[in-house]
Amino acid sequence: MKSIKLRLVATFTLIILLVTAALGAAAIYVVSKDLLSDARDDLRAMAQAQAQYISSENSAQLLYMDGLAQVPAITDSAASLDEKIAYFEAEAKRSGYILFGFADKTGKAVILNSNRETNDVSDRPFFQSAIQGTPTASDLMFSKLDGKPVLVYAAPVYENGQIIGVLYGRRDGLTLSQICENVTYKNTGYGYIVNNEGIKVAHKNTDLVLRQDNDIENGKTDPALAALGALTEQMTTRQRGGGEYTYNGKEKLVEFTPIEGSPWILAMTLETNEVIERTHVLTQMLMLLCMVMAAVGAAVTWLISGSIAKPIKSVTKAAQQIADGDFDVRLSVKSKDELGRLSDAFQLTIQRLVNYQGYIDEISDVLSCVASGDLTVELQREYAGQFKKIKDNLQSMLDNLDSTLLQIHQSADFVDADAEQVSTGAQALSRGATEQASAVEQLSASIEEVTGQIRQNAENARLAQEKAEFAGRELHSSNDHMQEMVAAMGEISFKSSEILKIIKIIEDISFQTNILALNAAVEAARAGQHGKGFAVVADEVRNLAGKSAVAAKDTTALIEQTLAAVENGSRTADVTAKALEASARETTEAVELIDKIAAASQEQAMAIVQINQGVGQISSVVQTNAATAEESAAASQELSEQSALLKGLLAGFKLRQNRISGEQGSAPDFRSADVSD
Structure with missing residues (x-):
């Protein structure tokens, strides 16, 4: 929806529809509430009237029975x-x-x-x-x-x-139901009676009476009848009241009152839809009214929006012409409201845009001259507003550019002269670096030869160290074996002493055996003929005892000789062990000295390697210096050429202070000059 006129019509029509619909809904709601309230009042009045009738009828029957x-x-x-x-x-x-x-x-x-x-x-x-x-x-x-x-x-x-x-x-118990059949209200309203337990005792549907239907119990098993069950339970309190419930999918109203002098409560019920059906006509009328109001509102809005949209269209058309570059625009909006003031302000804006176009043309001409190299141009017009700042900034830019280009030309002369000096110095540095490189190479060769000799010394020291360590290990091993031999000889001496003790015991046993044999021979002699065999045995035992004594003496002599030999061997072994121990200490000290020699040789080799690396680095630096000197000479030559090219380019500019082209004389020194402007 691109038209503002259509948007206004649609907006106001929608507002009218919403307002009338809201008012209609409120009216329907109020009417519905009033109708429902009136229906409740009617049901309440009918319930009370019928309850009084049944109560009086009941009283009449009791009077009749009392009289009878x-x-x-x-x-x-x-x-x-x-x-x-x-x-x-x-x-x-x-x-x-x-x-x-x-x-x-x-x-x-x-x-x-x-x-x-x-x-x-x-x-x-x-x-x-x-x-x-x-x-x-x-x-x-x-x-x-x-x-x-x-x-x-x-x-x-x-x-x-x-x-x-x-x-x-x-x-007849259905008499009450017959009374209820005659109690009606509108088309769907009727009355019924329940007792103090909620059981129906009178209803137009007598089947409910015959099966003693109870809505309290029904509400416990059917959630749809819960509201009716709660109302029925309220009836059993014998208090007047009412409410709403749903039965068979239909919403209903109910008002109830107790019947005095009996255990009954009379209820009047009515379908809610019948009460509010009169609001359907009201709803249709309100819908028709909404449509009429919307149509009238749309027509009025269409007429009013035309006077609003026309000036806006005029301003929009003028804005489009300005956007296309056409500033010859005239607005003729005759209005004193906001739209008229908008038109006047837009016309003033157009006039200022025309003035701004003159500013832009002059600025464009000045920038064109600057682009062609002419820096002598100046802005002549008087500028207003933000354009005055643009003029001041542009003029300042021209002044700074003119001064900067002059200083660049003078600096180019200075750079050209210094480049020549740098080139000469770089060539001299290159020759000196070449000579230094040759000397460093000779020194590096000598150091390399010394390095080889030191490495050989370090290797020989390492081999001597290994031999000395091996000899030291062998001496220590021999010393350990000698110590073990000394210990073994000591053990032999100890065991020999033990054997002597055992031989002494054997001699004692032999001596005792000899005595026993003598005693046995004496006893055998006393026995006479019967002891002859025993005497022979005693002689043999005495002979064996004598031989054992002789063997023990011989063994003792041999062991004593062995002990003497072991003692001599032990002394010799002790002397040998001490000699080996001294040799081992000397060997250990020799190994330590050789280790120190090897370590010193290794450190010398590492130091020579570091010296060699340092000489290599010096050689690299010398070569780098030589290459740098050559590059500096080449760069100085190129800088001189670029300076000449820069001076050629600057010759194409026309400055206000001096003309660059054809200017003679030496360039001033700007190394300490302030060129911040």
């Missing part, structure tokens, strides 16, 4: 049963009762009709209340005789001021 209980036919004990039956059958037909019955004080009842049925009503609440002297109407109950729903009205029967029994009459 006083007729002689029931109070006269002389009256026969046939007389009583005849009277009450006729009364039942006349009054609309199903039957009458009489119960004695124990609850034993007889039906006062031709059937003469008997029954026990002692457990019935109506009997228990009436026998106490109070006329009573029962709740809806089901007959013990035929199982049909009935209503029972009972009154006490007196004789001589004493209660002798209870007279009760039975009416």
Whole structure:
């Protein structure tokens, strides 16, 4: 939607629609609330009226029964049963009762009709209340005789001021439902009655009465009936009230009130949709009104927006011409409001843009001259606003550029002269560096030869170190073996001493054995012929003992000689061990000296390597200096050429201070000059 006129029309039309729709919705809401409130009031009034009617009807029946209980036919004990039956059958037909019955004080009842049925009503609440002297109407109950729903009205029967029994009459239990069928409101409103337990006792749908439907229990099993169950539970408190609930998918209103003098509560219900259906017509009217208001608003907005859009279009067209470079624009908006002031301001802007175009043309001419090398041009016009800053900055730029180019030309002369000096010095440095490089190479060769000799010395020292270490290890090993031999000889000496002790014991045993053999020979001699064999054995034992003594002496002599030899060997081994130990110490000291010599030789070799590396670095530096000197000479030559080229380029500029082209004389020294401007 590119047109502002259409946008205004659409915007205001939408606003009108929203406002009228909001007002209509509010009106419908208020009307709906009022209708629902009126419906609740009507339902409440009808419920109270019907409750009063049923209460009065109930009271009338109780008065009737109380009067009937006083007729002689029931109070006269002389009256026969046939007389009583005849009277009450006729009364039942006349009054609309199903039957009458009489119960004695124990609850034993007889039906006062031709059937003469008997029954026990002692457990019935109506009997228990009436026998106490109070006329009573029962709740809806089901007959013990035929199982049909009935209503029972009972009154006490007196004789001589004493209660002798209870007279009760039975009416059709669906009588209350017939009353409720006649209680209607609009098309969907009707009444129904529940007792103090929430059970329906009267309803236009008698099936609900017959099956004793209870909405409290229904609400516990069906969530859709929970609201109705809660309202029914509220009814059982016998308080007036009302509310809303959903039944079979339809929203309903309900108002209820207790029926005085009975265990019942009457409720009036109505579908909510029937109440608010009158708002449908109102809704249609409001929708039509919205459409009419929107059409009128659109038409009015179309007319008003035309006077707004026309000046805007004129200004837009002028802006497009300016964007295309056409400043010959005239606006003719005759208005004193904001649009008129906008047009005047835009016309003033156009005039200033024309002036700005003159500024831009002059600046463009000056920049064109500068581009061609003419720095003598100046801005002549008077500038206003931000353009004055542009003029001042541009003029300052021209002055600085003129001064800078002059200084560059003079500096180029100075650079040219210095470049020649640098070139001469670089050539001399290059020759000196070449000579130094030759000397360094000779020194490097000599150092390399010395390095080889030192490395050989270090290698020989390393081999000597290895030989000395090997000899030291062998001496230490021999010393260790000698120590082991000395220890072994000491062990032999110790064991020989032990053997001498054992031989001494053997000598003692041999001596004792010899004595025993002598004693045995003496005893054998005493025995005579019987001891001859024993004497022979004793002689042999004495001979063996003598031989053992001789062997022990010989062994002792040998061991003593061995001990003497071991002692001599031990002394010799000790001397040898001390000599080996001294040799080992000397060898260790020699190895340590050789280690120091080898380490010193290695350090000398490393020092020579570092010296050689330093000489190599000096050679590299000398060569680098030579190359740098050659490069400096070449750079100086190139710098001189670039300086000449720069001076040639500067000759193409026309300066206000001096003309560069054809200027003679030496260039001034700018090395200490302030050229910050």
